[in-house]
Amino acid sequence: MEELFTTYTVTGSNTAIVWQFKYRLNGLLAEFKLIEGELDQKQINWLFLKGEFPYLEKQIKGWKCIKNFKIEIGAPDLSFETFWELYNHKLKKIDTERLWKKLSEKDKIDAIVYIKTYNNYLARKGVDKANPYRYLGKRYWEDNHGSIH
Numbered sequence: 001m002e003e004l005f006t007t008y009t010v011t012g013s014n015t016a017i018v019w020q021f022k023y024r025l026n027g028l029l030a031e032f033k034l035i036e037g038e039l040d041q042k043q044i045n046w047l048f049l050k051g052e053f054p055y056l057e058k059q060i061k062g063w064k065c066i067k068n069f070k071i072e073i074g075a076p077d078l079s080f081e082t083f084w085e086l087y088n089h090k091l092k093k094i095d096t097e098r099l100w101k102k103l104s105e106k107d108k109i110d111a112i113v114y115i116k117t118y119n120n121y122l123a124r125k126g127v128d129k130a131n132p133y134r135y136l137g138k139r140y141w142e143d144n145h146g147s148i149h
Contacts, residue, residue, distance in 0.1 A: 003030070004078075004086075005022040005023060005024060005031075005076060006074065007073070007074035010060075010070070011069070013070060014068055015043075016036055016037040017034075017037040017043065018034075018035040019033070021060055023057040023060075025113045027057040028056065029057075078109065083100060086112060087132045089130075089132055091132065091133070092131050100136060107141075113141070118140060118141075
């Protein structure tokens with residue numbers, strides 16, 4: 001199952017530095033990459049030694065007020081087709097798509113993020129997977145899966 005990310009590309013206005021940060025939908029950093037340029041000692045000190053490294057997505061959102069940075073955000077694909085492929089249990093597509101369209105963006109993110117946890121639970125317990133319509137309709141991502149109904 002391919003994971004979805006929100007990507008932040010940070011370009012320095014006074015330098016040739018381009019950084020890329022990829023965050024999982026749960027807000028945790030998955031990848032940091034130096035795309036262009038090299039960090040000088042001042043930048044290394046600021047980023048790593050002064051505790052500015054944004055290992056949480058909410059931290060990099062605070063960088064928007066730093067005037068020396070241009071930040072471009074690549075949002076994750078929250079389309080129904082993405083959910084359908086990641087959930088990977090092809091039943092009741094039309095009904096499921098109708099439910100998907102009614103969900104808020106936050107619920108779509110939560111539903112997608114929880115698929116891995118849900119799949120792990122099913123493998124551990126040997127329980128059959130709910131059809132995607134039931135998964136969305138019963139909001140399985142809000143359950144701790146101590147038990148499945």
